[in-house]
Amino acid sequence: MKVLVINCGSSSLKFQLIDSESEQCLAKGLCERIGLDGSMTYAPEGGEKVKKAIDMPDHTEAIRLVLEALTNPGTGVVKSLDEIGAVGHRVVHGGEKFAKSVVISEEVLAAVEECNDLAPLHNPANLIGINACKELMPDTPMVGVFDTAFHQTMPEEAYMYGLPYEYYQKYRIRRYGFHGTSHSYVSARAAEVLGRSYEELKIIVCHLGNGASVSAVKNGKCVDTSMGLTPLEGLIMGTRSGDIDPAIIEFIAHKEGRSIDDIMAVLNKKSGVLGLSGNLSSDFRDLEDGYNRGDAGAARAMKTYCYHVAKYIGAYTAAMNGVDVICFTAGIGENAPLVRNLVCGYLGYLGVELDQDANRKRGEDIVITTPGSRTAVMVIPTNEELAIARETVRLVG
Numbered sequence: 536m537k538v539l540v541i542n543c544g545s546s547s548l549k550f551q552l553i554d555s556e557s558e559q560c561l562a563k564g565l566c567e568r569i570g571l572d573g574s575m576t577y578a579p580e581g582g583e584k585v586k587k588a589i590d591m592p593d594h595t596e597a598i599r600l601v602l603e604a605l606t607n608p609g610t611g612v613v614k615s616l617d618e619i620g621a622v623g624h625r626v627v628h629g630g631e632k633f634a635k636s637v638v639i640s641e642e643v644l645a646a647v648e649e650c651n652d653l654a655p656l657h658n659p660a661n662l663i664g665i666n667a668c669k670e671l672m673p674d675t676p677m678v679g680v681f682d683t684a685f686h687q688t689m690p691e692e693a694y695m696y697g698l699p700y701e702y703y704q705k706y707r708i709r710r711y712g713f714h715g716t717s718h719s720y721v722s723a724r725a726a727e728v729l730g731r732s733y734e735e736l737k738i739i740v741c742h743l744g745n746g747a748s749v750s751a752v753k754n755g756k757c758v759d760t761s762m763g764l765t766p767l768e769g770l771i772m773g774t775r776s777g778d779i780d781p782a783i784i785e786f787i788a789h790k791e792g793r794s795i796d797d798i799m800a801v802l803n804k805k806s807g808v809l810g811l812s813g814n815l816s817s818d819f820r821d822l823e824d825g826y827n828r829g830d831a832g833a834a835r836a837m838k839t840y841c842y843h844v845a846k847y848i849g850a851y852t853a854a855m856n857g858v859d860v861i862c863f864t865a866g867i868g869e870n871a872p873l874v875r876n877l878v879c880g881y882l883g884y885l886g887v888e889l890d891q892d893a894n895r896k897r898g899e900d901i902v903i904t905t906p907g908s909r910t911a912v913m914v915i916p917t918n919e920e921l922a923i924a925r926e927t928v929r930l931v932g
């Protein structure tokens with residue numbers, strides 16, 4: 536079956552068409568600045584990537600352009616839309632309602648809408664994408680795959696905050712966690728690559744991209760994760776602060792005479808390694824360059840970032856009473872040997888011994904520790920689109 540995977544943001548839309556039998560991506564692309572001065576990037580497998588400016592007033596128009604590109608006689612990869620058997624949608628927040636992927640129905644849409652409060656930037660956009668597809672492909676089955684679903688197995692002691700219980704009862708304030716599709720895919724893949732049973736392993740996954748989170752996966756189930764009610768909690772990220780003392784918000788608001796909304800924007804957009812480095816960059820390629828040429832801001836950001844990752848690994852080792860495998864994934868986890876080196880420098884107590892040659896490799900599922908290392912460290916490139924396509928086929932195939 537050919538599955539169209541859609542990841543819809545408020546003004547952007549990423550897509551991939553995946554052949555579920557070969558698990559190959561047939562074409563992929565991105566619509567940006569929807570509703571503004573739109574542009575579309577499209578790349579058929581093995582073909583040239585083309586970016587062009589093109590007006591797209593709304594998401595329905597963006598999806599119409601995607602379907603047109605996929606069926607275009609010149610650059611398309613299918614003859615007609617009938618060849619697309621299903622659509623898989625990434626949905627950011629499923630609250631407590633969705634512990635698994637679901638076939639989208641009117642009831643599901645209403646339940647997703649009820650989670651809008653919990654992810655006001657993401658869920659409404661995801662719903663717009665689903666509705667646009669419904670309009671253009673009314674007879675094609677659709678599946679929603681939730682970023683939060685994999686983490687729904689966390690025990691109460693891992694997901695509750697030390698707040699008045701009534702806030703949980705009234706507003707469902709708790710840890711939900713995100714990047715679940717990636718944590719699930721990477722942990723299962725690590726077991727597969729090692730030829731070990733997923734149900735018998737204690738795995739820590741470090742998903743280090745622009746957004747970053749760590750999760751503890753014990754016997755195939757998530758038992759803790761670093762993002763919380765929102766994706767702001769946990770690790771230091773590209774521009775997000777991660778964990779801070781909550782009293783800092785009031786402190787800065789008073790000192791600088793600014794509103795809570797202003798401070799939240801600082802925590803989301805101006806903090807993380809960008810802020811720590813003194814605005815050098817949020818991109819680890821720049822930070823790595825800076826670190827290597829002795830830039831103090833880059834060194835501060837890099838060291839603080841890696842220290843926090845190592846602290847979470849320690850916490851999750853305790854949560855699982857041990858760890859067998861530590862996985863690095865996503866843009867930084869897959870591509871930054873320096874980050875893996877600095878993090879693993881803290882893991883002597885786990886008997887971690889890095890194989891430096893393996894640590895320099897890229898783009899493959901690989902063990903980067905020596906055969907004698909007591910704990911295995913791996914790099915597993917994530918593939919959220921493939922995971923969404925698999926879930927879609929499992930439900931409608």
Ligand code: ADP
Nearest residue numbers: 743744745746817818819820865866867870871
């Ligand atoms: P997201 O999906 O959260 O937007 P990604 O997983 O694509 O993010 O990660 C993007 C980040 O990966 C970039 O900001 C950059 O810091 C980092 N990155 C990408 N390539 C490299 C590289 N070659 N070396 C170091 N960091 C890299």
